[in-house]
Amino acid sequence: YPDRFVGTKARPDLPGPRGVPLLGNLFQLLPHRRRMLQRLSELEGQYGELFTFTMPGRGRSIVINRPEWLEHVRKHDGTRYSKGSTALAVFKEFPGARSAFGSEGQLWKHSRRIMQPIFMSQSFDRHVARALNETIPVLRNFLHKAAESGVVFDFNEFCGRYSLEVLCKATMNLDTAVLTSDPACLSTDHKMMHTVSILNHISSGRLHNPLWRLTEMLDGSRSAFHSAREDLFAVVDKLVCDRTATADAQTTTHAQLESDSDSDGDFLSALLSDPSITDPVLLRDTLITLLFAGRDTTQNALAWSLYELSRRPAWVDRMREEAIRVGGGTETIRHDEVHSYPIHLAVLHETLRLWPGAPKNARLALSDDVLPSVPEHGYRHPVRVSKGDYVLWSDYAMMRNCKVLILTDLVAHRLSWRDQPHLIQVWGPDAREFNPARHLDAHGQFVKPPQPRFHAFGAGPRLCPGSRLATYEFVSFWAALLPLFDFVPVEAGERFPADALTMSMEGSFMVAVKSRV
Numbered sequence: 104y105p106d107r108f109v110g111t112k113a114r115p116d117l118p119g120p121r122g123v124p125l126l127g128n129l130f131q132l133l134p135h136r137r138r139m140l141q142r143l144s145e146l147e148g149q150y151g152e153l154f155t156f157t158m159p160g161r162g163r164s165i166v167i168n169r170p171e172w173l174e175h176v177r178k179h180d181g182t183r184y185s186k187g188s189t190a191l192a193v194f195k196e197f198p199g200a201r202s203a204f205g206s207e208g209q210l211w212k213h214s215r216r217i218m219q220p221i222f223m224s225q226s227f228d229r230h231v232a233r234a235l236n237e238t239i240p241v242l243r244n245f246l247h248k249a250a251e252s253g254v255v256f257d258f259n260e261f262c263g264r265y266s267l268e269v270l271c272k273a274t275m276n277l278d279t280a281v282l283t284s285d286p287a288c289l290s291t292d293h294k295m296m297h298t299v300s301i302l303n304h305i306s307s308g309r310l311h312n313p314l315w316r317l318t319e320m321l322d323g324s325r326s327a328f329h330s331a332r333e334d335l336f337a338v339v340d341k342l343v344c345d346r347t348a349t350a351d352a353q354t355t356t357h358a359q360l361e362s363d364s365d366s367d368g369d370f371l372s373a374l375l376s377d378p379s380i381t382d383p384v385l386l387r388d389t390l391i392t393l394l395f396a397g398r399d400t401t402q403n404a405l406a407w408s409l410y411e412l413s414r415r416p417a418w419v420d421r422m423r424e425e426a427i428r429v430g431g432g433t434e435t436i437r438h439d440e441v442h443s444y445p446i447h448l449a450v451l452h453e454t455l456r457l458w459p460g461a462p463k464n465a466r467l468a469l470s471d472d473v474l475p476s477v478p479e480h481g482y483r484h485p486v487r488v489s490k491g492d493y494v495l496w497s498d499y500a501m502m503r504n505c506k507v508l509i510l511t512d513l514v515a516h517r518l519s520w521r522d523q524p525h526l527i528q529v530w531g532p533d534a535r536e537f538n539p540a541r542h543l544d545a546h547g548q549f550v551k552p553p554q555p556r557f558h559a560f561g562a563g564p565r566l567c568p569g570s571r572l573a574t575y576e577f578v579s580f581w582a583a584l585l586p587l588f589d590f591v592p593v594e595a596g597e598r599f600p601a602d603a604l605t606m607s608m609e610g611s612f613m614v615a616v617k618s619r620v
C-alpha cells in the first residue's frame with residue numbers, strides 16, 4: 104500500500120485515544136461497556152467521524168461514521184466483511200445460532216428464506232390486518248378507561264405490549280393477553296416482555312467486553328442471562344408443542360400462506376409444515392428472532408415518536424388531521440392504504456433518523472480493503488482497512504452529525520457546491536432537530552430517505568426484512584388513536600437511550616391520556 108493511504112504502517116495517522124502496550128484502549132472503554140453509545144459519541148466529538156482504538160482479543164477497530172464508508176462496507180457485507188466471531192458468539196447465545204443474527208453464509212440465507220412468507224403482501228392482508236383488527240379496539244378501550252379514571256401509565260410498556268400482541272397474533276395466531284382493556288394490566292409482569300429485555304441488555308454489554316465470560320461470573324449477569332433464556336425457551340417451546348398437537352399444524356403449507364386462499368393458517372403452521380425445516384432449534388431460533396427483532400424495535404419507534412411529537416405538537420395536529428381526512432377515524436387501515444399517510448410516514452422516518460433501530464454496529468474485515476476518500480470533508484486519502492480490523496459505526500451519531508463544510512474547505516479542495524451536493528453534509532446543520540418536513544416534497548408527498556444516509560433499517564444484504572411490517576404497525580397505531588386521544592407525557596424532561604442492542608428508552612415513560620370525544 105503506497106503512502107497515500109491513511110491507516111498504513113507508513114502513515115498510521117488515524118486519530119484516536121492513546122492506548123497502552125498489550126492492553127490498548129481497554130481501560131478507556133471497559134468501564135463504559137454499559138454505555139458504549141454515549142462513549143462512541145464522546146469519542147467522535149473528540150476525534151471526528153474517523154478514528155481508531157484497540158482492545159485485547161479484538162484488535163483494531165476503525166470507527167467509520169460517514170455514509171460514504173458505510174455504503175462501501177454494507178455493499179460487501181458477507182463477502183469482504185463478516186459479523187466477526189465476537190458478535191456471532193454473542194448472537195448465537197441470543198437470539199440463537201440458527202437465527203439471521205447469529206449466522207452467516209448458507210445458514211443465514213436459509214434463515215432469511217424461511218422468514219420470507221411473513222413479510223409478503225398476502226401475509227399483511229390476512230394475518231397482520233387480522234392481528235391489528237383484534238388489537239386496536241383493545242388499545243382504544245384501554246385508553247378510554249385510562250382517560251376516565253385519570254390513570255397515568257407507562258407508554259413504553261404499552262407500546263411494547265401492543266407490538267408483542269400484534270406479532271404473536273400475526274405469526275402464531277396466539278393471543279398473549281399481554282394487553283387488555285384494563286390499564287392495570289401493565290403492572291402484571293409478562294414473562295416474554297421481561298426476559299427479552301434482560302437478554303437484550305446483557306447481550307449489548309457483551310459486544311464491547313471481550314472478557315464477558317469472566318466479568319459476568321463476577322457481577323451475576325451470567326445467571327440472570329441463563330435464567331431469562333430458559334424462561335423464553337420454555338414459552339416458545341410450549342407454543343410449538345401446543346401447536347403441533349393441534350390439527351391445523353398439519354394442514355397449512357407454505358404455499359397456502361403465500362396463496363390468496365382464505366386459509367386461516369399463520370406463520371408458525373407454515374414453518375411446521377416446511378419440509379426444509381427439520382431442526383427444532385431452527386424453528387425456535389426463528390420465532391425468537393421475530394420476537395426479538397420485531398417487538399423491541401417497533402416499541403422503540405412508537406415511544407420515541409411520542410417523545411419527539413410532544414416537543415413538536417404541530418406535527419400531532421397534522422397527523423390527526425391526516426388520520427381523520429384519509430381514514431375517517433376508522434379503527435384499522437389496510438396495508439395498501441399506508442402510502443396515503445405521508446405525514447405519518449415522515450414522522451416515522453424522522454423518529455428513526457434520530458433514534459435508529461440498531462444504534463451501533465460493527466463488521467470484521469475478512470481481507471485487506473480500502474474505503475473511499477471523502478475530500479470535501481477533509482478525508483483526502485482513501486482509508487486502509489487491514490484483514491482482521493473491525494469497522495464500527497454508530498447510526499445514532501452519524502444521522503445526528505451537524506457538520507457542514509466551510510467555504511475554505513471547498514476552496515482548499517477545489518470543489519464547488521455543485522460537485523456532489525448530497526455529500527456536502529449528512530443531514531445538515533439542523534440534524535439534531537426533529538423535523539419530519541425533510542421527508543416531504545413540495546406537494547406534501549412522502550420521499551423515502553436514501554440509504555445509507557438514512558441507515559435506521561440498515562442497508563445491503565442484511566437490510567431489515569421487517570421494515571414494511573413495522574411501518575404498517577406504526578401508521579395503524581397512530582392513525583387509530585390520534586383522532587380520539589391526546590397524549591401528555593407527565594415529565595417534560597429530556598429522555599435518554601438505555602444501553603441495549605436496540606434503541607430502547609431508558610426508564611419508564613409516564614403519560615396521561617385525555618379523550619377528545
Ligand code: HEM
Pocket residue numbers: 203204215392393396397398400401404455459460461464558559560561562564565566567568569570572573
Ligand atoms: C421500527 C422497526 C425496526 C427497525 C428500526 C429495524 C431495524 C433493523 C436494522 C438496523 C437491522 C440491521 C442490523 C444489521 O445490519 O446488523 C435489522 C435487521 C433485522 N430486522 Fe429489523 N427493524 C425493525 C423492525 C423489524 C420487524 C418488525 C421485524 C420482524 C418481525 C424485523 C426483523 C429483522 C431481522 C430478522 C433482521 C436480521 C436481518 C439479517 O441479519 O439478515 N425488524 N432491523
